[in-house]
C-alpha cells in the first residue's frame with residue numbers, strides 16, 4: 001500500500017515537472033482508465049462525425065466543394081485511426097473499442113447527434129464544430145500522455161483546413177441571394193448552442209475537471225474553453241453578416257469577454273443520454289458499417305493467408 | 318454427413334443498451350489483426366521517424382494503409398512498416414541501470430577538457 005502511495009507521489013511529481021508519460025511507464029490505474037475512456041471517446045467522435053457530413057458528399061453544389069468535403073471527411077477517418085492507436089497503447093484492443101461503441105456503451109461527442117438538413121449545415125459544421133474541436137485539441141497537444149499529445153499535433157495540423165472550408169461555404173452563402181444568406185443564418189441558429197455544449201458541462205457540474213487538470217490531461221476548464229470559443233467566433237459571424245441566436249450576448253468591457261445567455265443543459269443531458277434527434281440513426285449506421293464490412297475483413301485475412309502460403313511454397317522450391 | 322457439421326453457427330445477438338435493434342457480436346475478433354508500427358522518412362537526407370501505428374493483415378496491406386493514413390499530404394518519400402511484436406523495447410522501470418551509468422561520464426563531452434580561450438578551431 002505504501003509503495004503505491006509512493007509511486008503515485010512520484011508519478012504526480014513527474015507530471016508537475018512537465019514530463020510526458022509514455023505507455024510502458026508506471027501509471028495509476030485511474031490515469032490509465034481515464035485515458036482509455038477519453039481517447040476512445042475522442043476517436044469515436046471522429047468516426048461518428050463523418051456521418052452527418054457524409055450525408056452531403058453526393059449533393060455538394062460544385063465539384064470544388066465535393067473534393068474539399070471528401071478530403072475533410074477522409075481526414076476525420078484518419079483522426080479516428082490515430083486516436084484508436086493511441087488508446088491501444090494502454091492495453092485495450094481495437095475491436096473491444098469498436099464493440100463498446102456499437103453496443104452504445106461508449107460515448108462520442110453529442111454534436112454529431114444533430115441532423116444536417118441543408119447544405120449550409122456543412123458550412124456551419126466546418127466553421128463551428130471543427131472550430132470548437134480545434135480549441136479543445138490545441139490544448140490537448142500539451143496533454144501529459146505522450147501518444148495522445150502526438151496524435152493531437154498531427155490532428156491539429158490537418159484541422160485548420162476543415163474550418164476554413166466550412167467558413168468559405170458560409171461566406172459564399174452569405175454573399176449570395178437573400179435565400180442563401182437566410183440558409184446560412186438558419187444553420188447558425190441550429191448549430192450555435194450545440195457547438196457551445198461541445199465543451200461539456202459548466203465547471204461547477206464537471207466533477208472530473210479537477211483531477212484532469214491535476215494530471216494535465218486538460219490544461220483549461222470547460223468554461224474557459226467555451227469563453228475562448230465565443231470570443232473568437234463572434235467577430236467571425238460579424239464578417240459573415242449573420243448573428244448568433246442569443247439575445248443576451250454582449251461584449252463586457254470590464255471582463256474583456258463576451259457575456260452570453262444560459263445554455264439549455266436539459267437538452268445537453270437528453271442528447272448525452274441517447275435521446276437526441278439522430279442518436280439511434282448514428283449507432284445504427286456504425287453497426288451496419290461494421291456488420292456489412294465483415295466480409296472485407298475476412299477477405300483480407302484469407303488473402304493474407306494465401307499470399308503467405310504462396311511465399312512459403314516459393315521459398316521451399 | 319455428421320449432424321453438427323451442418324449446424325450453422327448462429328450469430329450471437331446482444332441487446333443494445335438503449336436502442337431496440339440487435340448487433341451481431343460474433344463478428345468481433347477480440348484479438349484482432351496484427352498491429353504495425355509506421356516509420357516515415359519525410360525527405361531524403363533525413364531519418365525515418367516513428368509516426369504511429371495501424372492494423373493490417375500482412376505487410377503489403379500495412380504498407381497500403383500506411384500510405385493512406387499517414388501520407389495524405391506528401392508527408393513522406395519512404396515508409397517502413399514493422400509488425401509491433403517484432404520490436405523489443407527497454408523497460409522504463411529499469412531505466413536506472415540502463416541509462417544512469419552514462420550520467421557521471423562528463424569526460425565523454427568536449428566541455429570536460431580545459432583549454433585556453435585563445436585557442437581556435439578545436
Ligand SMILES: [Fe+2]
Pocket residue numbers: 046075076079155159
Ligand atoms: Fe477531426
Ligand SMILES: [Fe+2]
Pocket residue numbers: 076130133159162
Ligand atoms: Fe475536423
